[in-house]
Amino acid sequence: MASEYTTSEYITHHLTNARMCSGEDGIAFNKACEDAGFWVWHVDTLGWSIGLGILFLWVFRSVAKNATTGVPGKLQAFVELIYDFVDSSVKSSFHGKSSLIAPLSLTIFVWVLLMNLMDLVPVDVLPMTAGLIGQYGFGMDPHDVYMKAVPTTDLNLTVALALGVFFLMIFYSLKMKGVSGFAKELTLQPFGHWAFIPVNFILESITLLARPFSLALRLFGNLYASELIFILIASVGLLQLPMHFMWAVFHLLVLPLQAFIFMMLTIVYLSLASEDH
Amino acid sequence: MNMNATLIGQLIAFAVFVLFCMKYVWPPLMAAIEARQKTIADGLAASERGAKDLELAQAKATEQLRDAKQQAAAIIEQAKKRANQLVDEETQRGHDEREKIINQGYAEIEAERNRAKEDLRKQVAALAVIGAERILQREIDAAAQDDIVEKLVAEL
Numbered sequence: 151m152a153s154e155y156t157t158s159e160y161i162t163h164h165l166t167n168a169r170m171c172s173g174e175d176g177i178a179f180n181k182a183c184e185d186a187g188f189w190v191w192h193v194d195t196l197g198w199s200i201g202l203g204i205l206f207l208w209v210f211r212s213v214a215k216n217a218t219t220g221v222p223g224k225l226q227a228f229v230e231l232i233y234d235f236v237d238s239s240v241k242s243s244f245h246g247k248s249s250l251i252a253p254l255s256l257t258i259f260v261w262v263l264l265m266n267l268m269d270l271v272p273v274d275v276l277p278m279t280a281g282l283i284g285q286y287g288f289g290m291d292p293h294d295v296y297m298k299a300v301p302t303t304d305l306n307l308t309v310a311l312a313l314g315v316f317f318l319m320i321f322y323s324l325k326m327k328g329v330s331g332f333a334k335e336l337t338l339q340p341f342g343h344w345a346f347i348p349v350n351f352i353l354e355s356i357t358l359l360a361r362p363f364s365l366a367l368r369l370f371g372n373l374y375a376s377e378l379i380f381i382l383i384a385s386v387g388l389l390q391l392p393m394h395f396m397w398a399v400f401h402l403l404v405l406p407l408q409a410f411i412f413m414m415l416t417i418v419y420l421s422l423a424s425e426d427h
Numbered sequence: 428m429n430m431n432a433t434l435i436g437q438l439i440a441f442a443v444f445v446l447f448c449m450k451y452v453w454p455p456l457m458a459a460i461e462a463r464q465k466t467i468a469d470g471l472a473a474s475e476r477g478a479k480d481l482e483l484a485q486a487k488a489t490e491q492l493r494d495a496k497q498q499a500a501a502i503i504e505q506a507k508k509r510a511n512q513l514v515d516e517e518t519q520r521g522h523d524e525r526e527k528i529i530n531q532g533y534a535e536i537e538a539e540r541n542r543a544k545e546d547l548r549k550q551v552a553a554l555a556v557i558g559a560e561r562i563l564q565r566e567i568d569a570a571a572q573d574d575i576v577e578k579l580v581a582e583l
Contacts, residue, residue: 310437
Protein backbone atom coordinates (compact mmCIF):
# COMPACT_ATOMS: atom_id res chain seq x y z
CA MET A 151 0.00 0.00 0.00
CA ALA A 152 1.38 3.33 -1.01
CA SER A 153 1.84 5.42 2.12
CA GLU A 154 0.41 8.67 0.81
CA TYR A 155 -3.11 7.17 0.59
CA THR A 156 -5.67 6.87 3.33
CA THR A 157 -7.20 3.41 3.46
CA SER A 158 -10.44 4.49 1.87
CA GLU A 159 -8.61 6.35 -0.91
CA TYR A 160 -6.47 3.28 -1.47
CA ILE A 161 -9.49 1.01 -1.80
CA THR A 162 -11.35 3.42 -4.03
CA HIS A 163 -8.30 3.83 -6.24
CA HIS A 164 -7.92 0.07 -6.64
CA LEU A 165 -11.60 -0.39 -7.46
CA THR A 166 -11.76 2.31 -10.10
CA ASN A 167 -11.47 1.39 -13.75
CA ALA A 168 -9.25 3.17 -16.21
CA ARG A 169 -11.69 5.12 -18.33
CA MET A 170 -11.43 6.49 -21.81
CA CYS A 171 -13.83 8.72 -23.70
CA SER A 172 -13.82 11.25 -26.48
CA GLY A 173 -13.59 14.69 -24.87
CA GLU A 174 -13.83 18.12 -26.43
CA ASP A 175 -10.29 17.98 -27.75
CA GLY A 176 -9.66 14.39 -28.79
CA ILE A 177 -9.46 11.39 -26.49
CA ALA A 178 -9.82 12.03 -22.76
CA PHE A 179 -9.03 9.79 -19.79
CA ASN A 180 -10.28 9.06 -16.31
CA LYS A 181 -11.44 12.12 -14.36
CA ALA A 182 -12.06 14.01 -17.58
CA CYS A 183 -14.63 11.36 -18.45
CA GLU A 184 -16.81 11.91 -15.39
CA ASP A 185 -19.48 13.68 -17.41
CA ALA A 186 -19.26 11.62 -20.58
CA GLY A 187 -22.33 9.55 -19.68
CA PHE A 188 -22.71 6.24 -21.50
CA TRP A 189 -19.86 6.56 -23.99
CA VAL A 190 -17.04 5.69 -21.65
CA TRP A 191 -14.77 2.75 -22.23
CA HIS A 192 -13.10 0.84 -19.41
CA VAL A 193 -9.81 0.28 -21.17
CA ASP A 194 -8.38 -1.95 -18.43
CA THR A 195 -11.39 -4.28 -18.47
CA LEU A 196 -11.42 -4.36 -22.25
CA GLY A 197 -7.68 -4.80 -22.53
CA TRP A 198 -7.30 -7.58 -19.97
CA SER A 199 -10.40 -9.47 -21.02
CA ILE A 200 -9.64 -9.34 -24.73
CA GLY A 201 -5.98 -10.15 -24.07
CA LEU A 202 -6.93 -13.19 -21.96
CA GLY A 203 -9.53 -14.22 -24.53
CA ILE A 204 -6.92 -14.07 -27.27
CA LEU A 205 -4.48 -16.02 -25.06
CA PHE A 206 -7.12 -18.71 -24.56
CA LEU A 207 -7.98 -18.93 -28.25
CA TRP A 208 -4.34 -18.81 -29.33
CA VAL A 209 -3.32 -21.66 -27.02
CA PHE A 210 -6.34 -23.78 -27.87
CA ARG A 211 -6.09 -23.01 -31.57
CA SER A 212 -2.40 -23.94 -31.75
CA VAL A 213 -3.12 -27.19 -29.91
CA ALA A 214 -6.13 -27.92 -32.10
CA LYS A 215 -4.15 -27.22 -35.27
CA ASN A 216 -1.31 -29.55 -34.31
CA ALA A 217 -3.52 -32.07 -32.53
CA THR A 218 -2.22 -35.56 -33.01
CA THR A 219 -4.54 -38.52 -32.86
CA GLY A 220 -1.71 -40.59 -31.40
CA VAL A 221 0.00 -40.03 -28.06
CA PRO A 222 -0.72 -36.39 -27.07
CA GLY A 223 1.87 -33.99 -25.70
CA LYS A 224 1.45 -32.52 -22.23
CA LEU A 225 -0.21 -29.31 -23.41
CA GLN A 226 -2.51 -31.22 -25.71
CA ALA A 227 -3.41 -33.61 -22.92
CA PHE A 228 -4.24 -30.63 -20.70
CA VAL A 229 -6.38 -29.01 -23.39
CA GLU A 230 -8.11 -32.31 -24.02
CA LEU A 231 -8.78 -32.65 -20.32
CA ILE A 232 -10.62 -29.30 -20.33
CA TYR A 233 -12.36 -30.23 -23.57
CA ASP A 234 -13.53 -33.49 -22.09
CA PHE A 235 -14.70 -31.81 -18.89
CA VAL A 236 -16.77 -29.24 -20.81
CA ASP A 237 -18.02 -31.81 -23.28
CA SER A 238 -19.28 -34.18 -20.59
CA SER A 239 -20.92 -31.25 -18.73
CA VAL A 240 -22.73 -30.23 -21.92
CA LYS A 241 -23.74 -33.79 -22.76
CA SER A 242 -25.14 -34.42 -19.30
CA SER A 243 -27.27 -31.25 -19.23
CA PHE A 244 -28.11 -30.31 -22.80
CA HIS A 245 -30.17 -32.93 -24.57
CA GLY A 246 -30.76 -31.26 -27.92
CA LYS A 247 -28.34 -31.16 -30.80
CA SER A 248 -26.38 -27.98 -31.29
CA SER A 249 -22.94 -27.20 -32.62
CA LEU A 250 -22.91 -23.92 -30.70
CA ILE A 251 -23.50 -24.93 -27.09
CA ALA A 252 -20.29 -26.87 -26.55
CA PRO A 253 -17.87 -24.26 -27.99
CA LEU A 254 -19.86 -21.56 -26.20
CA SER A 255 -19.47 -23.40 -22.91
CA LEU A 256 -15.77 -23.95 -23.50
CA THR A 257 -15.25 -20.28 -24.27
CA ILE A 258 -17.21 -19.16 -21.22
CA PHE A 259 -15.49 -21.58 -18.87
CA VAL A 260 -11.89 -20.96 -19.91
CA TRP A 261 -12.30 -17.25 -20.52
CA VAL A 262 -14.08 -16.57 -17.23
CA LEU A 263 -11.59 -18.79 -15.40
CA LEU A 264 -8.62 -16.89 -16.84
CA MET A 265 -10.21 -13.55 -15.95
CA ASN A 266 -11.01 -14.80 -12.45
CA LEU A 267 -7.43 -16.00 -12.01
CA MET A 268 -6.27 -12.39 -12.39
CA ASP A 269 -7.69 -12.09 -8.87
CA LEU A 270 -4.68 -14.06 -7.59
CA VAL A 271 -2.19 -11.51 -8.89
CA PRO A 272 -1.20 -9.47 -5.80
CA VAL A 273 -3.46 -6.43 -5.76
CA ASP A 274 -0.71 -3.80 -5.90
CA VAL A 275 1.39 -5.22 -8.72
CA LEU A 276 -0.56 -4.12 -11.76
CA PRO A 277 -1.91 -0.75 -10.43
CA MET A 278 1.58 0.25 -9.24
CA THR A 279 3.20 -0.82 -12.52
CA ALA A 280 0.61 1.16 -14.41
CA GLY A 281 1.13 4.11 -12.03
CA LEU A 282 4.91 4.06 -12.56
CA ILE A 283 4.49 3.83 -16.33
CA GLY A 284 1.99 6.70 -16.20
CA GLN A 285 4.24 8.78 -13.96
CA TYR A 286 7.56 8.33 -15.75
CA GLY A 287 6.34 7.52 -19.25
CA PHE A 288 3.64 10.12 -19.63
CA GLY A 289 4.27 12.52 -16.75
CA MET A 290 0.89 11.83 -15.10
CA ASP A 291 -0.05 11.94 -11.45
CA PRO A 292 0.09 8.24 -10.32
CA HIS A 293 -3.07 8.89 -8.28
CA ASP A 294 -4.82 9.54 -11.53
CA VAL A 295 -3.71 6.30 -13.20
CA TYR A 296 -6.16 3.46 -12.66
CA MET A 297 -5.81 -0.23 -13.31
CA LYS A 298 -8.45 -2.70 -12.20
CA ALA A 299 -6.98 -5.88 -13.53
CA VAL A 300 -9.75 -8.42 -12.80
CA PRO A 301 -12.23 -7.99 -15.66
CA THR A 302 -14.94 -10.04 -13.93
CA THR A 303 -15.15 -7.42 -11.17
CA ASP A 304 -16.48 -5.02 -13.79
CA LEU A 305 -20.26 -5.24 -14.01
CA ASN A 306 -20.07 -4.25 -17.68
CA LEU A 307 -18.29 -7.48 -18.52
CA THR A 308 -20.52 -9.84 -16.54
CA VAL A 309 -23.64 -8.13 -17.89
CA ALA A 310 -22.25 -8.42 -21.41
CA LEU A 311 -21.71 -12.16 -20.93
CA ALA A 312 -25.16 -12.62 -19.43
CA LEU A 313 -26.75 -10.58 -22.21
CA GLY A 314 -25.03 -12.74 -24.79
CA VAL A 315 -26.45 -15.82 -23.10
CA PHE A 316 -29.85 -14.12 -22.81
CA PHE A 317 -29.94 -13.36 -26.55
CA LEU A 318 -29.13 -17.00 -27.23
CA MET A 319 -31.93 -18.08 -24.86
CA ILE A 320 -34.42 -15.94 -26.79
CA PHE A 321 -33.00 -17.19 -30.10
CA TYR A 322 -33.28 -20.84 -29.10
CA SER A 323 -36.78 -20.35 -27.67
CA LEU A 324 -37.97 -18.81 -30.92
CA LYS A 325 -36.16 -21.36 -33.04
CA MET A 326 -37.38 -24.47 -31.20
CA LYS A 327 -40.90 -23.36 -30.26
CA GLY A 328 -41.73 -20.71 -32.82
CA VAL A 329 -43.13 -17.28 -31.98
CA SER A 330 -46.51 -18.66 -30.93
CA GLY A 331 -44.97 -21.44 -28.83
CA PHE A 332 -42.78 -18.93 -27.03
CA ALA A 333 -45.76 -16.58 -26.51
CA LYS A 334 -47.83 -19.47 -25.15
CA GLU A 335 -45.06 -20.41 -22.76
CA LEU A 336 -44.97 -16.85 -21.48
CA THR A 337 -48.74 -16.45 -21.06
CA LEU A 338 -50.33 -19.85 -20.37
CA GLN A 339 -48.06 -21.00 -17.57
CA PRO A 340 -48.27 -21.79 -14.73
CA PHE A 341 -52.09 -21.24 -14.77
CA GLY A 342 -53.72 -22.62 -17.90
CA HIS A 343 -56.71 -20.30 -18.08
CA TRP A 344 -57.19 -17.19 -20.25
CA ALA A 345 -58.14 -15.07 -17.26
CA PHE A 346 -54.67 -15.59 -15.79
CA ILE A 347 -52.80 -14.43 -18.89
CA PRO A 348 -51.58 -11.12 -17.37
CA VAL A 349 -50.52 -12.82 -14.14
CA ASN A 350 -48.79 -15.58 -16.05
CA PHE A 351 -47.03 -13.08 -18.25
CA ILE A 352 -45.69 -11.17 -15.28
CA LEU A 353 -44.50 -14.35 -13.55
CA GLU A 354 -42.89 -15.85 -16.63
CA SER A 355 -41.23 -12.59 -17.63
CA ILE A 356 -39.69 -12.30 -14.20
CA THR A 357 -38.52 -15.91 -14.44
CA LEU A 358 -36.99 -15.24 -17.82
CA LEU A 359 -35.34 -11.95 -16.90
CA ALA A 360 -34.08 -13.24 -13.56
CA ARG A 361 -31.79 -15.66 -15.37
CA PRO A 362 -29.40 -13.19 -17.04
CA PHE A 363 -29.56 -10.96 -13.96
CA SER A 364 -28.58 -13.80 -11.67
CA LEU A 365 -25.82 -14.89 -14.04
CA ALA A 366 -24.32 -11.42 -14.24
CA LEU A 367 -24.73 -10.47 -10.59
CA ARG A 368 -23.52 -13.78 -9.16
CA LEU A 369 -20.20 -13.63 -10.99
CA PHE A 370 -19.77 -9.90 -10.43
CA GLY A 371 -20.73 -10.09 -6.75
CA ASN A 372 -18.42 -12.97 -5.93
CA LEU A 373 -15.43 -11.55 -7.72
CA TYR A 374 -15.98 -7.98 -6.58
CA ALA A 375 -16.28 -9.10 -2.98
CA SER A 376 -13.20 -11.31 -3.15
CA GLU A 377 -11.18 -8.52 -4.80
CA LEU A 378 -12.39 -6.12 -2.12
CA ILE A 379 -11.25 -8.49 0.61
CA PHE A 380 -7.88 -8.90 -1.11
CA ILE A 381 -7.49 -5.11 -1.11
CA LEU A 382 -8.59 -4.86 2.54
CA ILE A 383 -6.09 -7.55 3.49
CA ALA A 384 -3.40 -5.66 1.58
CA SER A 385 -4.03 -2.61 3.78
CA VAL A 386 -3.34 -4.18 7.20
CA GLY A 387 0.45 -4.22 7.28
CA LEU A 388 2.57 -7.32 7.93
CA LEU A 389 -0.37 -9.41 9.07
CA GLN A 390 -1.49 -9.44 5.44
CA LEU A 391 1.03 -12.18 4.58
CA PRO A 392 -0.71 -15.16 6.29
CA MET A 393 -4.16 -13.67 5.67
CA HIS A 394 -3.46 -13.16 1.98
CA PHE A 395 -2.11 -16.68 1.70
CA MET A 396 -5.24 -18.20 3.23
CA TRP A 397 -7.59 -16.05 1.21
CA ALA A 398 -5.69 -16.93 -1.99
CA VAL A 399 -5.79 -20.67 -1.21
CA PHE A 400 -9.52 -20.36 -0.63
CA HIS A 401 -9.82 -18.73 -4.04
CA LEU A 402 -8.14 -21.64 -5.75
CA LEU A 403 -11.51 -23.23 -5.05
CA VAL A 404 -13.78 -20.23 -5.53
CA LEU A 405 -12.43 -18.95 -8.85
CA PRO A 406 -12.79 -22.17 -10.88
CA LEU A 407 -16.10 -22.83 -9.12
CA GLN A 408 -17.53 -19.48 -10.26
CA ALA A 409 -16.36 -20.13 -13.83
CA PHE A 410 -17.91 -23.59 -13.68
CA ILE A 411 -21.21 -22.27 -12.27
CA PHE A 412 -21.44 -19.67 -15.00
CA MET A 413 -20.84 -22.31 -17.67
CA MET A 414 -23.21 -24.84 -16.11
CA LEU A 415 -26.05 -22.32 -15.71
CA THR A 416 -25.55 -21.20 -19.30
CA ILE A 417 -25.96 -24.79 -20.45
CA VAL A 418 -28.99 -25.34 -18.24
CA TYR A 419 -30.71 -22.11 -19.33
CA LEU A 420 -30.12 -22.83 -23.00
CA SER A 421 -31.32 -26.38 -22.47
CA LEU A 422 -34.55 -25.09 -20.86
CA ALA A 423 -34.97 -22.57 -23.68
CA SER A 424 -34.69 -25.18 -26.39
CA GLU A 425 -36.92 -27.78 -24.77
CA ASP A 426 -40.44 -28.04 -26.09
CA HIS A 427 -42.97 -28.41 -23.31
CA MET B 428 -21.86 0.76 -10.74
CA ASN B 429 -21.58 2.76 -13.87
CA MET B 430 -22.73 0.94 -16.93
CA ASN B 431 -21.22 2.28 -20.10
CA ALA B 432 -19.96 1.51 -23.58
CA THR B 433 -17.61 -1.14 -22.22
CA LEU B 434 -20.70 -3.36 -22.23
CA ILE B 435 -20.94 -3.11 -26.01
CA GLY B 436 -17.26 -3.78 -26.47
CA GLN B 437 -17.43 -6.85 -24.26
CA LEU B 438 -20.52 -8.12 -26.03
CA ILE B 439 -18.75 -7.90 -29.39
CA ALA B 440 -15.58 -9.53 -27.98
CA PHE B 441 -17.66 -12.33 -26.47
CA ALA B 442 -19.45 -13.00 -29.76
CA VAL B 443 -16.19 -13.00 -31.72
CA PHE B 444 -14.49 -15.35 -29.26
CA VAL B 445 -17.40 -17.78 -29.28
CA LEU B 446 -17.57 -17.79 -33.07
CA PHE B 447 -13.81 -18.29 -33.37
CA CYS B 448 -13.94 -21.11 -30.85
CA MET B 449 -16.87 -22.68 -32.68
CA LYS B 450 -15.17 -22.50 -36.07
CA TYR B 451 -11.48 -23.06 -35.43
CA VAL B 452 -10.98 -24.62 -31.98
CA TRP B 453 -13.78 -27.05 -31.19
CA PRO B 454 -14.03 -29.05 -34.45
CA PRO B 455 -10.33 -30.00 -34.81
CA LEU B 456 -10.14 -30.91 -31.11
CA MET B 457 -13.26 -33.02 -31.45
CA ALA B 458 -11.91 -34.69 -34.58
CA ALA B 459 -8.57 -35.50 -32.96
CA ILE B 460 -10.14 -36.87 -29.80
CA GLU B 461 -12.71 -38.94 -31.63
CA ALA B 462 -10.07 -40.33 -33.96
CA ARG B 463 -7.97 -41.33 -30.96
CA GLN B 464 -10.98 -42.90 -29.26
CA LYS B 465 -11.58 -44.94 -32.39
CA THR B 466 -7.92 -45.96 -32.56
CA ILE B 467 -7.98 -47.04 -28.93
CA ALA B 468 -11.23 -48.95 -29.38
CA ASP B 469 -9.77 -50.68 -32.45
CA GLY B 470 -6.59 -51.47 -30.56
CA LEU B 471 -8.52 -52.95 -27.65
CA ALA B 472 -10.60 -55.05 -30.02
CA ALA B 473 -7.45 -56.22 -31.81
CA SER B 474 -5.75 -57.16 -28.55
CA GLU B 475 -8.82 -59.09 -27.50
CA ARG B 476 -8.78 -60.89 -30.81
CA GLY B 477 -5.06 -61.54 -30.38
CA ALA B 478 -5.63 -63.00 -26.93
CA LYS B 479 -8.29 -65.29 -28.32
CA ASP B 480 -6.00 -66.33 -31.17
CA LEU B 481 -3.23 -67.02 -28.68
CA GLU B 482 -5.55 -69.19 -26.64
CA LEU B 483 -6.55 -71.14 -29.73
CA ALA B 484 -2.92 -71.50 -30.80
CA GLN B 485 -1.94 -72.73 -27.35
CA ALA B 486 -4.72 -75.29 -27.39
CA LYS B 487 -3.62 -76.40 -30.83
CA ALA B 488 0.02 -76.58 -29.80
CA THR B 489 -0.90 -78.70 -26.78
CA GLU B 490 -2.88 -81.04 -28.96
CA GLN B 491 -0.06 -81.30 -31.49
CA LEU B 492 2.41 -81.95 -28.72
CA ARG B 493 0.24 -84.75 -27.40
CA ASP B 494 -0.07 -86.23 -30.88
CA ALA B 495 3.66 -85.99 -31.40
CA LYS B 496 4.30 -87.71 -28.09
CA GLN B 497 1.91 -90.47 -29.01
CA GLN B 498 3.52 -90.85 -32.38
CA ALA B 499 6.98 -90.90 -30.86
CA ALA B 500 5.89 -93.56 -28.40
CA ALA B 501 4.41 -95.61 -31.22
CA ILE B 502 7.59 -95.22 -33.28
CA ILE B 503 9.77 -96.27 -30.34
CA GLU B 504 7.51 -99.23 -29.71
CA GLN B 505 7.71 -100.20 -33.33
CA ALA B 506 11.48 -99.78 -33.38
CA LYS B 507 11.83 -101.99 -30.31
CA LYS B 508 9.67 -104.59 -31.92
CA ARG B 509 11.71 -104.43 -35.09
CA ALA B 510 14.93 -104.66 -33.17
CA ASN B 511 13.71 -107.70 -31.33
CA GLN B 512 12.56 -109.17 -34.59
CA LEU B 513 15.94 -108.46 -36.13
CA VAL B 514 17.75 -110.04 -33.21
CA ASP B 515 15.46 -113.07 -33.45
CA GLU B 516 16.01 -113.30 -37.19
CA GLU B 517 19.75 -113.00 -36.86
CA THR B 518 19.82 -115.56 -34.09
CA GLN B 519 17.74 -117.87 -36.21
CA ARG B 520 20.01 -117.30 -39.20
CA GLY B 521 23.14 -117.88 -37.13
CA HIS B 522 21.58 -121.02 -35.80
CA ASP B 523 20.72 -122.18 -39.29
CA GLU B 524 24.18 -121.33 -40.52
CA ARG B 525 25.72 -123.29 -37.72
CA GLU B 526 23.49 -126.24 -38.45
CA LYS B 527 24.38 -126.01 -42.10
CA ILE B 528 28.09 -125.79 -41.41
CA ILE B 529 27.90 -128.66 -38.96
CA ASN B 530 25.89 -130.76 -41.37
CA GLN B 531 28.30 -129.94 -44.14
CA GLY B 532 31.15 -130.98 -41.85
CA TYR B 533 29.38 -134.22 -41.06
CA ALA B 534 28.76 -134.83 -44.74
CA GLU B 535 32.40 -134.18 -45.59
CA ILE B 536 33.54 -136.38 -42.79
CA GLU B 537 31.14 -139.06 -44.00
CA ALA B 538 32.38 -138.73 -47.55
CA GLU B 539 36.02 -138.87 -46.38
CA ARG B 540 35.29 -141.93 -44.32
CA ASN B 541 33.54 -143.62 -47.20
CA ARG B 542 36.45 -142.83 -49.48
CA ALA B 543 38.93 -144.08 -46.89
CA LYS B 544 36.83 -147.21 -46.42
CA GLU B 545 36.77 -147.74 -50.16
CA ASP B 546 40.54 -147.27 -50.37
CA LEU B 547 41.04 -149.54 -47.43
CA ARG B 548 38.77 -152.16 -48.89
CA LYS B 549 40.62 -152.01 -52.22
CA GLN B 550 43.98 -152.28 -50.54
CA VAL B 551 42.75 -155.11 -48.34
CA ALA B 552 41.38 -156.83 -51.43
CA ALA B 553 44.68 -156.40 -53.19
CA LEU B 554 46.50 -157.56 -50.06
CA ALA B 555 44.17 -160.52 -49.76
CA VAL B 556 44.79 -161.50 -53.38
CA ILE B 557 48.53 -161.09 -52.94
CA GLY B 558 48.35 -163.01 -49.69
CA ALA B 559 46.25 -165.73 -51.24
CA GLU B 560 48.61 -165.92 -54.24
CA ARG B 561 51.52 -166.27 -51.90
CA ILE B 562 49.85 -168.75 -49.57
CA LEU B 563 48.68 -171.03 -52.26
CA GLN B 564 51.86 -170.78 -54.21
CA ARG B 565 50.34 -172.68 -56.89
CA GLU B 566 49.14 -171.97 -60.20
CA ILE B 567 45.83 -170.74 -59.61
CA ASP B 568 43.93 -168.93 -62.13
CA ALA B 569 43.36 -165.63 -60.55
CA ALA B 570 40.32 -165.14 -62.62
CA ALA B 571 38.81 -168.42 -61.41
CA GLN B 572 39.14 -167.25 -57.84
CA ASP B 573 37.80 -163.76 -58.44
CA ASP B 574 34.32 -164.41 -57.09
CA ILE B 575 35.74 -165.66 -53.78
CA VAL B 576 37.86 -162.51 -53.52
CA GLU B 577 34.83 -160.39 -54.30
CA LYS B 578 32.91 -162.08 -51.53
CA LEU B 579 35.74 -161.40 -49.11
CA VAL B 580 35.94 -157.81 -50.10
CA ALA B 581 32.18 -157.40 -49.59
CA GLU B 582 32.44 -158.83 -46.13
CA LEU B 583 34.95 -156.21 -45.07
